[in-house]
Amino acid sequence: MMTTTRPQDNQKNDSMTAPQRLMKISQDIAALSEQVNIIAVSKTFSPEAIAPVLAAGHRVFGENRVQEVAEKWPDLKASYPDVELHLIGALQSNKAAQAVALFDVIHSLDRIKLARVLAAEMKQQNRQLKILVQVNTGKEDQKSGIPPEETEEFVRTCRAELGLNIDGLMCLPPQQDVAGPHFALLQKLSQQCDAPLLSMGMSGDYEEAIKFGATHIRLGTAIFGPRTQKL
Ligand SMILES: *Cc1c(COP(=O)(O)O)cnc(C)c1O
Numbered sequence: 001m002m003t004t005t006r007p008q009d010n011q012k013n014d015s016m017t018a019p020q021r022l023m024k025i026s027q028d029i030a031a032l033s034e035q036v037n038i039i040a041v042s043k044t045f046s047p048e049a050i051a052p053v054l055a056a057g058h059r060v061f062g063e064n065r066v067q068e069v070a071e072k073w074p075d076l077k078a079s080y081p082d083v084e085l086h087l088i089g090a091l092q093s094n095k096a097a098q099a100v101a102l103f104d105v106i107h108s109l110d111r112i113k114l115a116r117v118l119a120a121e122m123k124q125q126n127r128q129l130k131i132l133v134q135v136n137t138g139k140e141d142q143k144s145g146i147p148p149e150e151t152e153e154f155v156r157t158c159r160a161e162l163g164l165n166i167d168g169l170m171c172l173p174p175q176q177d178v179a180g181p182h183f184a185l186l187q188k189l190s191q192q193c194d195a196p197l198l199s200m201g202m203s204g205d206y207e208e209a210i211k212f213g214a215t216h217i218r219l220g221t222a223i224f225g226p227r228t229q230k231l
Pocket of ligand 1: 088204
């Protein structure tokens with residue numbers, strides 16, 4: 001699958017490499033906030049495309065498929081054991097065990113059944129991941145996530161009934177919308193839920209997300225260039 005991907009690192013008009021783009025973004029956002037973590041979203045990109053970013057010292061990466069990570073990351077992790085992997089895509093309950101073993105942070109908790117399975121798996125594997133609840137701020141039918149008005153209750157249930165730590169919230173605003181109001185809503189919910197990690201902002205809107213207190217921005221294209229494979 002990912003072996004057929006040919007990331008064109010230098011094809012972006014500015015001809016910078018992925019590590020150079022990442023460096024520039026880090027410098028630019030340092031002026032906006034001291035608190036924001038860049039998740040380099042490496043989905044569809046090959047180990048060869050990822051290696052230079054690791055070599056440059058970056059350790060926080062995002063992927064959206066368990067299977068892809070199982071194939072791609074064990075070798076990279078052998079060389080860079082302190083890598084932190086974030087699952088930013090939908091998770092099926094039957095892949096939860098694998099996800100708990102492979103990832104450090106899960107951004108896509110979106111239903112109680114998954115919460116139950118994750119709580120059990122973390123106990124079983126004696127691994128404590130950070131967990132973020134995905135909120136469907138745009139209430140889109142085709143998008144997963146907890147509706148905004150149910151988020152507080154959902155977080156409370158996860159904590160009280162399952163003993164599951166909820167560390168933060170994540171959102172993916174509707175493509176056609178101005179993102180700001182969605183980020184503002186997520187920020188407000190995060191305060192109400194006392195779930196301080198705020199995963200919001202992608203290549204096109206991360207500066208806006210930082211204004212609303214994003215702690216984690218998820219950048220794919222802005223670092224690695226365009227994806228040749230749709231995911
Ligand atoms: C792919 C993906 C990203 C990165 O998108 P870019 O626009 O390439 O930065 C961020 N978040 C999620 C959930 C994604 O699936």
